[in-house]
Amino acid sequence: MSQAETAAAAPRRGRPGYDRDQVLAVAVKVFNEHGYDATSVADLTAALGLTKSALYHHFESKAAILEVALNDALDGLERVVDDAVAQHPLAADRLRSIVRGAVHVLTAKLPSVTLLLRVRGNGEVELAALRRRRAFDQRVTAIVAEAQREGLIRGDVDAAVATRLIFGMINSVVEWYRPGGPVDPDELGEDILRATLDGLQSR
Amino acid sequence: MSQAETAAAAPRRGRPGYDRDQVLAVAVKVFNEHGYDATSVADLTAALGLTKSALYHHFESKAAILEVALNDALDGLERVVDDAVAQHPLAADRLRSIVRGAVHVLTAKLPSVTLLLRVRGNGEVELAALRRRRAFDQRVTAIVAEAQREGLIRGDVDAAVATRLIFGMINSVVEWYRPGGPVDPDELGEDILRATLDGLQSR
DNA sequence: GTCTATATTAGGATAGAC
DNA sequence: GTCTATCCTAATATAGAC
The missing domain is CATH 1.10.10.60 (Homeodomain-like)
Known part of the structure; x- marks a missing residue:
């Protein structure tokens, strides 16, 4: 790539x-x-x-092309969590770093990440990708749960649901974001951080 | 169905x-x-x-099955906007009603809505569904923009981006919500309303 | 790194009987 | 409303030359 x-x-x-x-x-x-x-x-x-x-x-096959692309996307996303864990001791800081990083990877590696998010589990290549993706999700969920205990995330929403909602919003970006378009990827990361943490309501 | x-x-x-x-x-x-x-x-x-x-x-064909399912999903979603417009004069109230209603349709008609959200535009049936879906998106975006002018939505996020982020979060629910599971669909609607408007951060 | 030609299987769909 | 048997096309993949 x-x-x-x-x-x-x-x-x-x-x-x-x-x-x-x-x-x-x-x-x-x-x-x-x-x-x-x-x-x-x-x-x-x-x-x-x-x-x-x-x-x-x-x-060697159509599936081999898919495999290379999916691994590229997964490498990028896993690196975001690795870096966040290495750089920030507080889960709240890790979470903010992961949101920014995930949006960055998603916009920078848009084609391969888009492909990854649409995988349904047909065949060994897709199953292997889903396994890696589930492991990623579990690491992030653990960090959100910890951030909740630290007080960053409100306690009246389940950590697993909150993680899914946050990443649901982040991942949906592949449906409309286009490089070189009117939306700046770094601003988008800040928008999503604001939307999910501060809320979209005026104050 | x-x-x-x-x-x-x-x-x-x-x-x-x-x-x-x-x-x-x-x-x-x-x-x-x-x-x-x-x-x-x-x-x-x-x-x-x-x-x-x-x-x-x-x-009569595999595509005919798809067509019936996609129309069922689109009928449900369009009805949510129709009802919201008919019942609420203020765009802010319309938006809240649409978020609740969309989550309700999505959880109640989960299979057909899931199918709709994965359509890529292959063949006439999928293209027709995408056209209806785009029209739906535009109606909602107009309501979000109006709600922003009314002061409900913060002015520092573009209305089109805000709409996409809100519906990105709503639509992502099809990836994990399962009827009869631990998550109550009405509570989920309120969670998403809180998450997108108030934010997930503790106060 | 690319071509022509071809093997082989799977896919969508139909005919006509019960 | 369902069956067996079959048609035809398109799909993945390979052989072997340039």
């Missing part, structure tokens, strides 16, 4: 001449437009301007 | 003997478990204990 952006800087004569990361970026884009299951390998090759054989030269 | 619950009250001898609503309920459940596109007609008939021909006796 990291090489995808610099792809245009190394053009070929005539044929596209994709490398693995470029193929990945296009494939993930098409997956998100039609859904992974509704996307055929023919759809991918049409978007790439390649034949199936050329695509299978880069990835 | 309404007849599905009373199905067990009219059993047949030997074979299941499904009617249209019962087939619909099972099909929507399977669609949600694997995703619409990943669900084959064979998956549906396996869940029903029927052959393909029997299924095609009730619905």
